[in-house]
Amino acid sequence: MTMTFDSPHCAPAVARPRSARRVAFAALATFILLGPAPGQLFGAHSMFLREWVMFAGAGIGLPKGRFTLHRPDGALVLSPLEVVALPSFMTLPLERRIFEPADVKAFAARLCGDAGEGARLSFEGSVATFTGWRPLAVDDVCGGSAKAQFGEAGK
Amino acid sequence: MSALAWRPARAPIDAFLDWGAQAHGSTRPLALMRIALAVLTFVRFGAELSLYQGDSLSFLLLGVAFFALVTMMLVGYMAQAACAGVAIMLATMYFYMGHVLGQPGWGAHHIYILLAGVSLLALSPCGRSYSVDRYRELMRGRETPERRPLWAQRLIALQLGALYFWTAVDKTNWSFLSGERLEQAFTWTYTGRALEPLLAMGPLLPALAVVVVLVEYALAFAIFVRPWRAFVLPMGLALHATFYVLLPVNTYSATMMALYLALLDPDAAHRFLDRMQGHGVPAHRL
Numbered sequence: 276m277t278m279t280f281d282s283p284h285c286a287p288a289v290a291r292p293r294s295a296r297r298v299a300f301a302a303l304a305t306f307i308l309l310g311p312a313p314g315q316l317f318g319a320h321s322m323f324l325r326e327w328v329m330f331a332g333a334g335i336g337l338p339k340g341r342f343t344l345h346r347p348d349g350a351l352v353l354s355p356l357e358v359v360a361l362p363s364f365m366t367l368p369l370e371r372r373i374f375e376p377a378d379v380k381a382f383a384a385r386l387c388g389d390a391g392e393g394a395r396l397s398f399e400g401s402v403a404t405f406t407g408w409r410p411l412a413v414d415d416v417c418g419g420s421a422k423a424q425f426g427e428a429g430k
Numbered sequence: 431m432s433a434l435a436w437r438p439a440r441a442p443i444d445a446f447l448d449w450g451a452q453a454h455g456s457t458r459p460l461a462l463m464r465i466a467l468a469v470l471t472f473v474r475f476g477a478e479l480s481l482y483q484g485d486s487l488s489f490l491l492l493g494v495a496f497f498a499l500v501t502m503m504l505v506g507y508m509a510q511a512a513c514a515g516v517a518i519m520l521a522t523m524y525f526y527m528g529h530v531l532g533q534p535g536w537g538a539h540h541i542y543i544l545l546a547g548v549s550l551l552a553l554s555p556c557g558r559s560y561s562v563d564r565y566r567e568l569m570r571g572r573e574t575p576e577r578r579p580l581w582a583q584r585l586i587a588l589q590l591g592a593l594y595f596w597t598a599v600d601k602t603n604w605s606f607l608s609g610e611r612l613e614q615a616f617t618w619t620y621t622g623r624a625l626e627p628l629l630a631m632g633p634l635l636p637a638l639a640v641v642v643v644l645v646e647y648a649l650a651f652a653i654f655v656r657p658w659r660a661f662v663l664p665m666g667l668a669l670h671a672t673f674y675v676l677l678p679v680n681t682y683s684a685t686m687m688a689l690y691l692a693l694l695d696p697d698a699a700h701r702f703l704d705r706m707q708g709h710g711v712p713a714h715r716l
Contacts, residue, residue: 293451293452294452295578296581297447298450299451299581300447300450300451300581300584300585301447301451303585304450304585304588307585307589307592308454308544308588308590308592310592311592313594315596315599315600316487322525322529322537323525325539325542325546326590326596326600327593327596327597327600328539328596328597328600329539329597329600329612329682330611330615331600332678333611333614333615333618333619333677334611334613334614334615334616334617336615336620337614337617337618337621355621356621356622361622362622363619363622363623364617364618364621364622365618365619365623365678382607394518403610403614403617405603405605405610406605407604407610407611408613408614409608412474419558
């Protein structure tokens with residue numbers, strides 16, 4: 276094995292095998308540079324191969340549009356934030372986000388519990404998904420959201 | 431295949447390995463990174479691991495180990511060993527507690543980049559400058575040269591380049607370039623807040639998205655081109671400052687900014703620090 280000093284400016288007390296450092300550098304550089312490839316290019320995810328997909332999921336499952344509470348004495352239009360009654364979506368738990376159309380009921384759980392008999396809650400707008408905003412219209416959020424379907428993205 | 435066919439491919443690989451494995455220079459940027467990452471580790475986990483938070487003996491032990499090891503890392507006492515200890519602890523927190531047990535936020539990217547940085551510092555002579563280790567060596571009358579092998583510093587630089595490249599790859603699709611993913615992120619952060627009008631930026635969002643992707647692709651490669659660094663490093667720092675004030679990135683931006691020290695010419699940084707501290711200028715001596 277070739278033994279060499281690291282630098283003419285700073286000769287270490289013990290000569291180190293230069294090739295060992297090259298092998299270690301090559302191995303770690305390969306891990307750093309190509310580690311994200313399996314997950315990001317081929318969908319082969321592993322917690323040991325970090326993918327650099329920062330904020331890819333930020334906002335997923337949040338609606339934009341309007342909820343309408345149809346009561347016997349008239350309709351009341353509410354924003355999504357008013358429906359969850361939180362100061363910001365950042366405090367909304369993941370289990371209350373809308374990943375499937377049927378999840379609108381969980382999102383509006385507070386109103387579905389309080390609306391009372393004779394009131395119907397509808398939603399018209401779109402929902403954030405990994406492929407963009409998907410249109411969604413639900414005529415009866417509390418009673419019939421399981422039948423609703425996402426529309427095509429970008430429409 | 432003939433040996434000739436390999437030549438074009440082997441030469442760049444050899445040059446790359448020489449660039450990394452044979453790097454030498456001042457350890458001051460590494461020491462500054464060590465100090466910065468120790469502070470950031472305190473900032474990120476100090477409150478969560480304080481002993482009053484402990485609800486079990488194992489959590490208390492984790493807290494005690496955390497404060498002992500990060501303090502050693504900060505002051506540079508047995509610096510490489512301290513960094514290795516902090517790296518093992520961060521790995522436990524990221525992989526086991528973050529991913530296996532699902533502790534909120536502990537499996538996030540800002541923890542991983544902290545883990546990567548500290549792990550690579552553990553492979554570097556980060557205790558050669560600005561450390562108790564150096565002070566003790568000097569008190570014993572030993573020579574303590576600050577020029578050491580910097581292959582781990584090169585790996586930190588590669589980690590920055592890889593991060594920029596792969597995050598740009600993740601954004602190279604219609605849902606990001608159309609501005610929709612930015613709008614979704616802003617919906618999450620700004621709905622109900624004073625800056626909610628940002629959501630109505632309309633055509634500006636696709637333009638902003640394109641700029642972000644172009645800057646990230648550019649940074650992935652340009653940070654390695656020495657003549658461009660005078661322009662590229664401020665651009666990258668501005669990008670991270672923007673992320674820091676616009677999005678809840680936690681310690682991510684500050685960690686990335688600290689790791690930018692790996693992109694500096696270490697000897698130029700050393701000379702700069704000497705000049706700033708007045709070394710060699712008689713008027714500055716006490």
